[in-house]
Amino acid sequence: MGVWSAKLEADRLAATLLGAAAVLGMLFMVLKGWKYFQEIEEHLFPFADFRFAPEHIRGAQLFFLFYFIATALHGVHASVGIVVLLAIARRARRGAYSARYHSPITVAGIYWHFVDVVWIFLFALIYLPGRSGS
Amino acid sequence: MRSPPLALLLAWLALLALLSLTVILAYQPLGALNLPIALFIATAKSLLVASVFMELRRRSGLTIAFAAAGFFWLLP
Numbered sequence: 133m134g135v136w137s138a139k140l141e142a143d144r145l146a147a148t149l150l151g152a153a154a155v156l157g158m159l160f161m162v163l164k165g166w167k168y169f170q171e172i173e174e175h176l177f178p179f180a181d182f183r184f185a186p187e188h189i190r191g192a193q194l195f196f197l198f199y200f201i202a203t204a205l206h207g208v209h210a211s212v213g214i215v216v217l218l219a220i221a222r223r224a225r226r227g228a229y230s231a232r233y234h235s236p237i238t239v240a241g242i243y244w245h246f247v248d249v250v251w252i253f254l255f256a257l258i259y260l261p262g263r264s265g266s
Numbered sequence: 267m268r269s270p271p272l273a274l275l276l277a278w279l280a281l282l283a284l285l286s287l288t289v290i291l292a293y294q295p296l297g298a299l300n301l302p303i304a305l306f307i308a309t310a311k312s313l314l315v316a317s318v319f320m321e322l323r324r325r326s327g328l329t330i331a332f333a334a335a336g337f338f339w340l341l342p
Contacts, residue, residue: 136274238321242320252315253308255308260300261292261300
């Protein structure tokens with residue numbers, strides 16, 4: 133939507149939409165941080181006083197190692213995306229982009245959606261399995 | 267001002283529908299099928315994002331081939 137409004141030379145709308153995407157990204161990071169905090173409180177951080185049912189402790193530790201590496205790597209990319217979106221929103225507000233020149237917004241949008249695609253798969257691999265109890 | 271592109275809104279609605287579907291199906295006891303179904307829906311969602319939001323549907327075969335190569339490189 134940001135790309136679309138920049139092409140229309142609607143600078144304020146483009147800046148608002150890009151800023152909104154960044155704010156949603158920040159909300160995501162806050163929720164993720166909150167989850168991390170809960171998991172560390174529950175002793176689920178691998179190799180740091182990890183506690184789990186003894187018969188499953190090795191598998192659980194391996195799962196949480198994968199979970200923390202994958203989500204932290206995604207978090208780093210999402211943080212970079214938030215900074216990029218904020219920078220692009222600032223420039224859009226100043227009227228830096230036009231119908232002829234808007235490739236930075238397009239590229240930032242493609243990057244942001246790449247981070248999204250990674251999350252689509254992480255969600256399916258981490259959060260959905262085991263929900264049915266079968 | 268021109269109305270926002272319908273494709274973007276439809277893709278967003280489709281993503282929300284697929285998200286609901288995958289969450290509902292995750293709670294159904296389907297045994298070994300749960301994971302393949304979740305991954306199939308995830309693939310459909312990412313194809314939507316790649317084609318509509320990342321604008322690959324408007325690009326040539328060469329660009330799509332390079333995007334596919336990038337995705338392939340990401341697979342473990």
